[in-house]
Amino acid sequence: MSSAAPRTTGQDQLWSVDEHLDDILATVRPLEPIELQLLDAQGCVLVEDVTVPVSLPPFDNSSMDGYAVRVADVAGASEEFPAALEVVGDVAAGQADLLHVGPGQAARIMTGAPLPPGAETVVPVEWTDGGLGEGPVTGMRARALSPDGAEGHVHVYRPAEARAHVRAKGSDVRAGDRALEAGTVLGPPQIALLAAIGRATVRVRPRPRVVVMSTGSELVQPGGELGSGQIYDSNSFALTAAAIDAGAIAYRVGAVADDAVTLRSTIEDQLVRADLMVTTGGVSVGAYDVVKEALSYVGDEDEPGSGIEFRKLAMQPGKPQGFGSIGPDHTPLLALPGNPVSSYVSFELFVRPAIRTLMGLDDVHRPTTTATLTTGKALTSPKGRRQFLRGTYADGAVTPVGGAGSHLVAALAHADALIVVPEDVESVEPGTEVEVVLLG
Structure with missing residues (x-):
């Protein structure tokens, strides 16, 4: 992360949404890569291409339970005139010493087992009598057939083309191929591929650790009992969940009371586990806006280049915002408004990026x-402000949900999009084409 402090401007300057976001993205830098075990790397981003060391599959193998045979020995086989072949043994998955299949012979083979030398194709067990001499086996009888057979012979009732039901060596990926590109986010399928080609560790950028805390003496932990003038703390839960959804490892800190010393101390205690800090509440112009009181300084002799700048943005909701860095590692901190909708919209626009x-x-x-x-x-939209309204999107149409109030949590819960009304637009008529931010 950069050690440069955000640019200092007058508190009365009205920042645009784009200016504020550009300032954030110019300061935040990708985390340094580390080597992680596969399961620890889930959700992380690869920093280098991964090359396949061995082909997948590494050998020709059967895709069916059945018999490995030569094509010529089953040519013309039918229900009336089956091919009778000598069963020379079994080939199981993981078997190292392979028997040889010669003319007039067959080897009983299991799914995933290597194709034995001499064999050219595989006939499914359902095309045979399973060595019982009683006609084709089907259904549960085919699956329950003993691998030991009965008389050392099998009757095959259908012909098979060369390499039928055979998974060819390298048919998935070949040695030397690029398995995954740098920049890939590792999900379960990518983890599976890395394991399949023998990689135990991988070099990635770690998932960022994000600490979320809300401020306000009126906030009560959900499950507790509300007193007069109190509300449940929803912001810290919403933002922690949003941080996880964005790909972070998120830590929620219980609501901090309106005390600047306590808040500053709590933030400093949390720096040890934070690549990014997010606060909500206390950033406007009220008498108890403790985030501003605790953090509105521009560096000091112990932490040069640190400081949080509080700004007014030309947007609705979310006009008051704070951004800067704090602590010896210049950890980025984004201070968001306390109203639930303002807080969440601000997260989507600034914290998620x-x-x-x-x-x-x-x-x-x-x-x-x-x-x-x-x-x-x-x-309607206020002149000079970029407005973000909640909406539901489907089939090229978007419908507003709830009103413009920044406290309407219920409406937010039903929204899957943000309707964007530009700064120079004061009214949008039904049927108008509008920009929409899709929330997933």
Whole structure:
């Protein structure tokens, strides 16, 4: 991460959404790569291409339980005139010493077992009598057939082409191929591929550690009992969940009371496990806006280059914002408003891109599209502010959910998109094409 402090401007400057985001992304840097065990690397981003050391599969193997045979020995086989072959033994998955299949012979073979020398194809057990001499075996009888057979012979009732039911060596990936590209996010399928080609560890950028805390003496832990004038703390839960959804390892800190000394101490205690800190509440102009009181300084002799700058943004909701770095490692800190909708919208616009940048991803933003506004009346928006309204998106249309109030949590819970109204637009009529941020 950069040690440069955010640029200092007057508190009265009105920042645009883009200016604030650009300042954040210019400061935050991808985390340094580390080597991790496969399961620890889930959700992380590869920093180098992974090359296949051995082909997959590493040998020709059967895709069916059946018999490995020569093509000529089953040519013309039918129900009326089956091919009778000598069973010379069994080939099981993982078997090292392979028997040889000669003319007029067959080897009983299991799924995943290597194709034995001399064999050219595999006939499924359902095409045979299973060595019982009683016609084709089917269903449960085929699956329950003893691998020991009965008389050392098998009758095959259908011909098979060369290499039928055979998985060829290297048919998945070949030695020397690029298995995964740098920049790939490792999910379960990618972890499976790495394990399949023998990789025990992989070099990745770690998932960022994000500490989330809310501020306010009125906040109560869910499950507790509300007193007069108190509300449940929802912001820290929403933002912690959002950080996890963005790819981070998130730590939620219980709500901190409106005391600047306590808040500053709590933040400093949490720095040891934070690549990014997020606070919510206490950033506007009230008498008890303790985040500003605790953190609005621009460096000191012990922490040069540190400091949190509090800004006004030309947006609704989310006008008050704070950003900077704190502590000896210049850990980025984003201070978000306390109203639930303002807090969540601010996270999507500013914190999520910061997390994705720390991960080393190229595309850090939510996808956007255009959609037709479907609503019974025109939307209004304050002049000079970029407004973000909650909405539901489907089939190229978006419908507003709830009103513009920044406290409407219930409406937010039903939204899957943000409707963007530009700064120079004060009214949007139904049927208008609007920009939409898709929330997943």
